[in-house]
Amino acid sequence: MTHQTEKRGAVSFRGIRKSFGAFTAIPDLNLEIAPGELVTLLGPSGCGKTTTLRMLAGLETPSAGQILIGGKDVTHLPPNRRDVAMVFQSYALFPHMSVLDNVAYGLESGGLKRGEARELADRGLALVGLEAMGHRLPAELSGGQQQRVAVARALVLEPQVLLLDEPLSNLDARLRRRVRTEIRELQQRLGFTAVYVTHDQDEALAVSDRVVVMREGIIEQSGTPRTLYEEPSSEFIADFIGEANVVPCTVDAVAAGRAQVTLGRLSLDLPARTAQIGPAKLSVRARAIRLVPVDAGEETGRVRSMSYLGDHLEYEIDSDIGALFAISTDHAEPLTPGQPVQLSFEQGGAVLIGG
Known part of the structure; x- marks a missing residue:
């Protein structure tokens, strides 16, 4: 597996607008994410954070503007040509396949030979501390372990950007704290760029280099967790963060x-x-x-x-x-x-x- 820091990618949203019929969800989004940075999009339901992530993933197409990954315009490219990988809140693991086969699936689908794919999948599981669990079925793992499998499956693809969509929402409070710490430690150790979506303020403050708070499709404030907590720019931020x-x-x-x-x-x-x-x-x-x-x-x-x-x-x-x-x-x-x-x-x- 190539060391992740070799493929870190910057992300640029330039004048992005997204409309659904007569409704404009994102009026004018401009956001720069540095290579190796973990940025969390935070905000209440309907603020536009998930729509922003889906546009970055290629699951939604902007109505106007440009999205760049690693300096390349990907605005109209399909998801499989963007060099991103996504971790969903539902884990999306195949229940009939072993953990190892789940992690190797994307590699094999991409044309890698089975033996090489399974070797890389083994290394991916080792990254998240599950190297001894490869033979098990997803149902035999805890919720936290299943989420770590989903992270490993994304990481073995060596994406420029890892996307995490409410990755901890299905876990109980204690597991959420543990898994968010594991995700943060892994990101810092490997240095990959990550865009993380959550509505949970504590989660955002705990994992992020920078937090982008959104409200009705616009960026209300962007800054380090400490800056947002100690220096809110508006009544909305003061009330929402803490x-x-x-x-x-x-x-x-x-x-x-x-x-x-x-x-x-x-x-x-x-x-x-x-x-x-x-x-x-x-x-x-x-x-x-x-x-x-x-x-x-x-x-x-x-x-x-x-x-x-x-x-x-x-x-x-x-x-x-x-x-x-x-x-x-x-x-x-x-x-x-x-x-x-x-x-x-x-x-x-x-x-x-x-x-």
């Missing part, structure tokens, strides 16, 4: 890259970003809210409800800046409904955002 409270505030002054902000009875000094003097909005992460019990009359908020979720507590808070959702890991003295509290925010937990 659990954030978006509350109105007032910017009183801006100087030297800092903003003086009034939020109810709180005064904050924050990075100004693009803020201007006047009304603005603030994103406050649920885990960044500190709640300190106080005597009645001294509070800036009051506990409406508390939920115990094992490793953390969740609170709904009524405050003078609106309803807030807060998360705490302090199990020693949980707050009770009706209890008055003083609100404050951890360093970096509150960020000024656009509208």
